[in-house]
Amino acid sequence: MSLPLSLLPLAVTFLIGIASMATGQSPGPLNGQMYGAGNRALVVVVHGDVSKGGPATYHYDLARDIAKQGKNVSVFALVRPGYTGEKGQKSPGSNNGRSDHYTRQNNALVAQTIQNLAKSIGTSKVIGIGHSGGAAQLGAIAGMYPGLLDSVILVSCPCNIPAWRAKRGKSAWKNSISPHDHVQSIARGTRILAVVGDKDTNTLPEFSEAFVDAAKARGVPAAYVLVKGASHGFDRLQGTVGQLALQEIAK
Numbered sequence: 001m002s003l004p005l006s007l008l009p010l011a012v013t014f015l016i017g018i019a020s021m022a023t024g025q026s027p028g029p030l031n032g033q034m035y036g037a038g039n040r041a042l043v044v045v046v047h048g049d050v051s052k053g054g055p056a057t058y059h060y061d062l063a064r065d066i067a068k069q070g071k072n073v074s075v076f077a078l079v080r081p082g083y084t085g086e087k088g089q090k091s092p093g094s095n096n097g098r099s100d101h102y103t104r105q106n107n108a109l110v111a112q113t114i115q116n117l118a119k120s121i122g123t124s125k126v127i128g129i130g131h132s133g134g135a136a137q138l139g140a141i142a143g144m145y146p147g148l149l150d151s152v153i154l155v156s157c158p159c160n161i162p163a164w165r166a167k168r169g170k171s172a173w174k175n176s177i178s179p180h181d182h183v184q185s186i187a188r189g190t191r192i193l194a195v196v197g198d199k200d201t202n203t204l205p206e207f208s209e210a211f212v213d214a215a216k217a218r219g220v221p222a223a224y225v226l227v228k229g230a231s232h233g234f235d236r237l238q239g240t241v242g243q244l245a246l247q248e249i250a251k
Contacts, residue, residue, distance in 0.1 A: 026076070026078075026113060026116070026117065027113075027116040027117060027119075027120045028112075028113065028116060029091075029092055029093075029109050029112055029113055029116075030078055030079060030080070030081065030091040030092070030093075030109055030110065030113040031078075031079045031085060031089045031090065031091045032076050032077050032078040032079045032085060032089075032091075032113075033060055033063065033076070033077045033085065033086060033089075034074060034075070034076050034077075035063050035064045035066075035067035035068075035074075035075045035076075035077070036067030036068075036070065036073050036074045036075050037074055038070075038071070038072030038073045038074055039072065039074065039121050039122045039123045040070075040071065040072040040073050040123065040125065040249065041070070041073045041074075041123055041125040041126070041127060041248075041249045042073070042074050042075075042076065042114075042117055042118050042121050042123045042125065042126050042127070043063070043066055043067075043070070043073060043074070043075040043076070043127045043128075043129065043245055043249070044075075044076045044078050044113075044114050044117065044126070044127070044128050044129065045059045045062055045063045045066075045075065045076070045077050045078065045129045045130075045134075046059070046078050046080060046110065046128065046129065046130040046131070046134030046135075046137060046138055047059040047077075047078075047079070047080060047083070047131060047133075047134050048131045048132030048133045048134050048135075048156070048234070049095075049098050049101075049132060049133040050083070050098065051098055055083070055084045055085060055086070056079055056080065056083040056084065056085055057077075057085055057086050058234060059077050059131065059134075059234070060077045060085075060086065061238070062077075062129070062234075062238050062241065062242060063075040063076065063077035064077075065238075065242055066242055066245050066246065066249075069242070069246055070245075070246060070249050071249075073249055074117075074121050074123070076117055078110065078113060078114075078134075079091040080095065080106070080110065080133070080134065080137070081093025081094060081095060081101070081105075081106045081109050081110075082094045082095030082096070082101070083095055091109075092109070093105070093106055093109050094106075096175075099173075100173040100174065100175045100176050101133075101175075101176065102133060102136045102137050102140065102161070102173070102176035102177055103175050103176060103177065104144075104177055106137065107137055107140055107141050107144060107177055110137055110138075110141060111141050111144070111145045111148060114126060114128065114141075114148060114149070115148065125150050125249075126148065126149050126150050126151075127149070127150060127151040127152075127153070127245060127248050127249065128141070128142075128149045128151070128152045128153070129152075129153040129155065129241060129245060130152075130153070130154055130155065130157070131155040131156055131234050131237075132155070132156045132157070132158065132202075132203060132232065133158070134155075135154040135155055135156060135157035135158070135159070135179075135203075136157060136158050136159070136161065136176070136178075136179060138152055138154065139152065139154050139157055139159050139179025139182075139211065140177040140178065140179045140181075140182050142179070142182070142186045142187075142190055142192070143179065143181075143182025143183055143184070143185040143186045144177070144182055144185070146185055146186060146187040146190070147187045147189075147190070149190055150189070150190060150191065150248075151190065151191045151192075151193070151248040151251075152190060152191070152192050152193070153193045153195060153241060153244055153245060153248070154179075154192065154193070154194045154195065154208065154211070155195045155196070155234070155237055155241055156195070156196055156197070156200055156202070156203045156208075156232050156234075156237065157179065157194055157196070157203055157207060157208050157211065158202075158203045158207060159178070159179045159180050159194070159203075159207045159208060159210070159211035160178055160179075160180040160207050160210065160211070161173055161176050161177075161178040161179075161180075162178060163180075163207065164203060164204075164207055167204060168202070179211060180210070180211060180214065183211060183214045183215055183218065183220075184214075184218055186215060186218065186220050187220075188218070188219050188220055190220060190221075191220075191221045191222070191248065192211075192212060192215045192220055192221070192222035192223070193222070193223050193225060193244055193248075194208035194209070194211055194212050194222070194223070194224050194225065195208070195225045195227060195237060195240055195241055195244065196208040196224075196225070196226060196227065196230075196237075197226075197227045197228075197229070197230025197231050197232065197236060197237060198226050198227065198228050198229070198230065199229065199230060199231045200230070200231050200232045201231070201232070202231075202232040203232060205226060208224060209224050212224040225240065225244070227240050
């Protein structure tokens with residue numbers, strides 16, 4: 001679904017012209033890599049914090065695979081604010097040293113990019129996939145911008161940020177928006193799928209399960225998917241996530 005730009009309470013607007021989808025560029029404000037060129041659906045894949053450093057590119061493989069297996073779809077591997085993707089391509093904004101950066105401003109940049117992509121492609125079906133910090137942003141965006149996303153696949157989600165930080169014995173993140181605080185605003189037509197490994201000691205499965213329970217209580221169709229043998233890393237979860245994405249495309 002696509003909302004009028006006026007409905008997005010954006011803190012910052014970057015004036016970046018619309019670039020060709022064939023070149024893998026974005027209509028802005030954030031950068032990334034596009035795979036496929038169909039308008040049956042737009043799938044946006046959002047990476048995690050990459051806290052060990054380096055470019056944010058590990059989600060490109062999933063985006064490429066979904067585009068190959070899906071029919072008539074466009075799949076965008078989004079580079080979050082302040083991160084660098086492939087070939088030194090950097091998105092505007094700040095990641096605050098990769099700390100406490102799931103902010104209202106950064107969420108607005110992600111939401112505007114998704115909206116601009118959907119408009120450029122000419123599709124009304126939008127599926128968001130986020131891993132870890134990317135899941136935290138998409139989970140909050142689903143409630144902050146109800147109707148923007150038709151389906152949201154949250155992978156290894158720190159869906160209750162204060163509880164997540166406390167469980168890890170870390171200091172509070174005062175600037176980050178917690179998805180749990182916006183679950184009551186998610187559009188009832190949006191589907192939520194929370195995927196997490198049963199051996200994840202970072203974003204514990206309890207956070208995903210509680211978020212799904214809260215979404216169901218609101219009347220939002222939601223499911224909790226526990227992947228046996230998987231931890232927080234994306235590699236053991238990618239196959240399950242890819243299959244779920246293809247199922248959402250087919251609906």
